[in-house]
Amino acid sequence: MTPELPIYLDHQSTTPVDARVLAAMLPYFYEQYGNASSHHHAYGQAARAAVTTAREQVAELLGVAPREVIFTSGATEANNLAIKGCLAAAPPGSHLIVNAAEHKSVLDVATKLASRGIEVTILPVSTQGLVDPEAIREAIRPNTVLVSAMLGNNEVGSINPIAEIANICAARDVPFHSDITQAVGRIPVGLSAWPIDLASLTAHKVYGPKGIGALIKRRSSRQPALESQLDGGGHENSLRGGTLPVPLIVGFGQACELVRQLRAADAMRLRELAVQLEQGIRSQLPEVTLNGPPLIEDRLPGNLNLSFGGIDGDRLLSRMTRIAVSSGAASSSAEAEPSHVLRAMSLGDQLVRASLRFGIGRPTTSADIEIAINEVVTVVRDLRSMRRN
Ligand SMILES: Cc1ncc(COP(=O)(O)O)c(C=O)c1O
Incomplete structure (x- = not known):
């Protein structure tokens, strides 16, 4: 027993993966197993259509355009792409602002970048786990190329005043990245309401499969330059190489659709x-x-x-x-x-x-x-x- x-x-x-998510994914393992990049035959076209639908479902949940969704393997990769990608495209000696309550996939990236000559400010958080927007305002310098602050914290559930932080960054013309992983599925996350330039999320926190997530790259006026961290094949607007994992993407889309409902x-x-x-x-x-x-x-x-x-x-x-x-x-x-x-x-x-x-x-x-x-x-x-x- x-x-x-x-x-x-x-x-x-x-x-756990929702049964409706699993049901949506299954055909893409064994019937519709085409490569979404194989435009020239029916298998590839079916896979491509499924990816398009899923991209629309993710975009719709977040209030962004489908072309602003870059599929990644999860939020860790999305955070790496956002932060390393921005800093790699910026001049040496650039400045990054994060805070001490971020997920390790932000903090470890910041520490690595600091060891490579990037100036990094790690702001403290309050006893409730919150970032002070005023501290961000004061920390921004002329060479600041990115501010990163999560929306909802994964340990204590605190919700940062993201609109205020995003507006402070926008007023200083500094790109803003937010890890929205834990907040999606729990509170309304309408990215078009805030001047957020980059946002990371993952499917497995919203009853979708592990191994798929996205970086949202808004077509904002700031348009931070982003250098891909995985090259090969020009997928995802040349920002993330690799054959798209169609069943996972379909599951991610379905999970987002369920969150919406x-x-x-x-x-x-x-x-x-x-x-x-x-x-x-x-x-x-x-x-x-x-x-x-x-x-x-x-x-x-x-x-x-x-x-x-x-x-x-x-x-x-x-x-x-x-x-x-x-x-x-x-x-x-x-x-x-x-x-x-x-x-x-x-x-x-x-x-x-x-x-x-x-x-x-x-x-x-x-x-x-x-x-x-x-x-x-x-x-x-x-x-x-x-x-x-
Ligand atoms: C806030 C936050 N960011 C990032 C991640 C990493 O996500 P993934 O498991 O998709 O790499 C997690 C998951 O633990 C998280 O809670």
Whole structure:
């Protein structure tokens, strides 16, 4: 008998592929398997038509033009293309502004560029994980070629004042990039409302497949020059070489179409479940502290990040056998380091290690949340009593 799997509460890390997404993808593996670049025969033409539809679905969700969508392998690649691509096309000694709560696929790129002579400013974030637009205004210099700030944070769900930041950059004529990966599918993301030049996203956070995402490159007045990071074949307007993964692209398009239809209702339900979880835990463990903005409407729907002071953080996760969550002791990067986001929010090491990130998603039920509450309360009480004894 296969052991029962824990309840999945790690939807910021990844989401299951929606059955409707899978159904849309399947024919493109074994019936319509043409190469979208093979214009001259029916197989290629069918693949190309499917890619066109998917590009339109992604574009429609974000309020951009289809030609502004550059397919990549995911948000990591999109962030690399946006930042390295902009800096590679700029003169030596150019300046980049990021902040300390970004995903590693922004921060590691910034660190590498700094080691190659690019001037990099890493701005601090508030104790709620937010970037201060005024700090960006002050950090911009004549040689600044790009500012990057995420829309929604993947650990604490904080939502940056992106319109304000984008307007500050636009007023100084500095291109602005935003990692919108976690926000898409949870809050409305209409890129045409803000002067954002570049935006990164990925399918597997919105019930699509892993291995596909996009960089949105707006045809803005600033039009940042971008150097491709993967050459060969001239695909995606010569910005990303490589045969297009048609089934993944079809799945990404379908996932975006579902987000367009379901996001508002999903978000309302996720917020209700997050309230149930937070109240259920805090009513029984009043000393628990919340990481991120205190008001639920200021956080991404479905996100809850809590610290359990006074207990051994390393034991916390290993004891949670009935739920699959993520911990501040080993955040979601492959390196399993303590969370750089919580540290950037000035949390002490003990609280960082003793924190849990809950990610509620489309399949989560209220009954799942009750099990999660029981599990957390039981484990935390056990660990506390072990400490006392
Ligand atoms: C905010 C953010 N940016 C980028 C990524 C990387 O996305 P991908 O897994 O598609 O490379 C993630 C995923 O963990 C993320 O949460």
